[in-house]
Amino acid sequence: MVIIPANPSLMLSNNDVYTVVDMVIIPATTGQMGVLPGHVATIAELKPGVMSVHEGNEVTKYFVSSGFAFIHANSYTDIIAIEAVPVDQIDPTLVQKGLADFTQKLSSATTDLEKAEAQIGVDVHSALNSALSG
Amino acid sequence: MHYEPKLNPGDILVNRVKTTSWKCVVVLTNKALSFAIAVISLESTIRVEKKNTDLRNSPELGFCLSSILDQWQWLFSVAKGGVSSLQSPLAQSLPSDLPSLLTSEISLSFTLNLPEEGLLGVRSISTQVVRNRMKSVKNIQKITKAMKMVAASKLRAVQGRAENSRGLWQPFTALLGDNPSIDVKKSVVVTLSSDKGLCGGINSTVVKVSRALYKLNAGPEKDVKFVIVGEKAKAIMFRDSKNDISLSVTELNKNPLNYAQVSVLADDILKNVEFDALRIVYNKFHSVVAFLPTVATVLSPEVIEKESELGGKLGELDSYEIEGGETKGEILQNLAEFQFSCVMFNAVLENACSEMGARMSAMDSSSRNAGEMLDRLTLTYNRTRQASITTELIEIISGASALEAAK
Numbered sequence: 001m002v003i004i005p006a007n008p009s010l011m012l013s014n015n016d017v018y019t020v021v022d023m024v025i026i027p028a029t030t031g032q033m034g035v036l037p038g039h040v041a042t043i044a045e046l047k048p049g050v051m052s053v054h055e056g057n058e059v060t061k062y063f064v065s066s067g068f069a070f071i072h073a074n075s076y077t078d079i080i081a082i083e084a085v086p087v088d089q090i091d092p093t094l095v096q097k098g099l100a101d102f103t104q105k106l107s108s109a110t111t112d113l114e115k116a117e118a119q120i121g122v123d124v125h126s127a128l129n130s131a132l133s134g
Numbered sequence: 135m136h137y138e139p140k141l142n143p144g145d146i147l148v149n150r151v152k153t154t155s156w157k158c159v160v161v162l163t164n165k166a167l168s169f170a171i172a173v174i175s176l177e178s179t180i181r182v183e184k185k186n187t188d189l190r191n192s193p194e195l196g197f198c199l200s201s202i203l204d205q206w207q208w209l210f211s212v213a214k215g216g217v218s219s220l221q222s223p224l225a226q227s228l229p230s231d232l233p234s235l236l237t238s239e240i241s242l243s244f245t246l247n248l249p250e251e252g253l254l255g256v257r258s259i260s261t262q263v264v265r266n267r268m269k270s271v272k273n274i275q276k277i278t279k280a281m282k283m284v285a286a287s288k289l290r291a292v293q294g295r296a297e298n299s300r301g302l303w304q305p306f307t308a309l310l311g312d313n314p315s316i317d318v319k320k321s322v323v324v325t326l327s328s329d330k331g332l333c334g335g336i337n338s339t340v341v342k343v344s345r346a347l348y349k350l351n352a353g354p355e356k357d358v359k360f361v362i363v364g365e366k367a368k369a370i371m372f373r374d375s376k377n378d379i380s381l382s383v384t385e386l387n388k389n390p391l392n393y394a395q396v397s398v399l400a401d402d403i404l405k406n407v408e409f410d411a412l413r414i415v416y417n418k419f420h421s422v423v424a425f426l427p428t429v430a431t432v433l434s435p436e437v438i439e440k441e442s443e444l445g446g447k448l449g450e451l452d453s454y455e456i457e458g459g460e461t462k463g464e465i466l467q468n469l470a471e472f473q474f475s476c477v478m479f480n481a482v483l484e485n486a487c488s489e490m491g492a493r494m495s496a497m498d499s500s501s502r503n504a505g506e507m508l509d510r511l512t513l514t515y516n517r518t519r520q521a522s523i524t525t526e527l528i529e530i531i532s533g534a535s536a537l538e539a540a541k
Contacts, residue, residue: 028457044457
């Protein structure tokens with residue numbers, strides 16, 4: 001199993017060099033998706049959530065904001081995320097504060113655009129929250 | 135006393151050699167800051183009033199070079215066109231017998247301390263001009279050196295980001311392939327350029343490639359539009375392709391580039407421009423001295439779907455299962471837009487990187503050129519100075535020996 005999560009803020013691997021791992025669990029819009037070698041070729045859209053990379057007994061968890069995952073038939077997987085942060089680098093107090101802020105914004109939103117923006121904020125922060133608690 | 139008359143060829147000096155007779159000399163040349171004197175007799179036409187006979191200098195001074203110069207001050211008069219008045223401030227305090235100390239046969243050549251400004255008909259190079267030029271070349275060199283330093287440090291900052299961002303488009307190319315030759319109705323050429331100049335040929339190459347793409351893709355029932363990013367390409371393209379430009383964006387590089395900024399730009403382009411294929415033209419950064427004008431092609435979701443169903447260039451895409459979303463079209467739409475923003479992000483960074491590299495090498499070569507020019511000017515300056523010193527020496531010596539002979 002091989003992945004490349006490529007994103008501007010964090011490079012998990014160098015260009016062209018794939019990391020070999022056992023399994024990766026990605027937060028697809030349809031639900032968590034475990035990818036093992038030989039997975040059927042798939043294009044999946046990502047939602048904010050935890051991506052965990054399993055390497056033997058070691059599990060590394062990253063929080064990804066959004067993006068796409070391309071699972072190729074040859075056991076290569078490309079995961080493109082705009083932001084990917086190791087879960088242990090996230091500050092819980094800021095997450096709580098952000099969640100409260102956006103919940104308040106959502107209730108006071110008047111236009112559809114404001115509502116949608118606040119909804120995105122709430123979604124991301126609740127995903128962050130559950131990532132931290134889970 | 136030191137006197138520096140300003141003499142031009144053609145000036146006439148009036149010299150009273152005897153109490154009753156006057157001689158007039160015409161300045162023929164001031165080559166190497168000296169002038170030869172020819173004797174012309176104008177006795178009948180020149181009158182000079184002698185006002186004062188007070189002895190300021192002793193008569194013996196007559197043959198000493200400096201006193202000769204003093205005398206010339208008295209004798210000196212600009213007499214173009216037959217004017218014959220004494221204009222020297224010392225004219226009133228000159229000895230009446232001093233001129234008689236000079237021989238009546240004047241065949242002297244004097245070396246005078248003429249000012250260094252270029253005189254009319256000067257045959258030697260004025261060192262002042264060369265000195266000024268040297269100074270300005272030196273200043274230019276300072277500026278280009280500073281610009282090179284700035285570009286180098288900016289390059290270091292952006293190079294890592296540009297190289298890392300390549301990971302963003304590679305998965306898309308792995309999935310969708312690169313189809314620069316795809317034949318579609320509505321092409322949009324996105325030209326990326328810099329806002330500032332002095333960066334070599336990177337902007338003109340992207341413009342050239344964009345124009346070539348325009349010619350390649352234009353045709354009956356085929357439409358090509360431009361989207362211009364950056365001041366430089368805009369300035370060039372506005373001249374002849376004004377009607378084909380549907381959008382232009384400038385000052386993207388003002389703040390450090392980040393993904394959010396680029397995605398806003400990509401969003402703007404997607405909203406305002408109708409396209410079947412976006413062709414992004416930028417300079418891919420290879421090394422500080424090498425940039426490749428590059429075309430990245432992003433297809434619209436409709437074209438992707440059509441091509442994959444027809445089993446054309448994107449035939450393999452059909453073998454992929456598509457997860458999430460209501461329809462395949464929706465996912466493809468998201469995918470194409472995301473691809474565009476990712477490709478743009480990389481392209482903008484690569485272009486910024488190439489710009490800095492190009493500026494660095496351009497400024498490096500101009501600093502070197504300035505250095506070479508400075509060397510040449512210094513050589514000319516020293517040579518001229520040496521030549522004039524030599525000439526002056528020769529003239530002093532020959533003047534002195536002429537006086538000696540006259541004794």
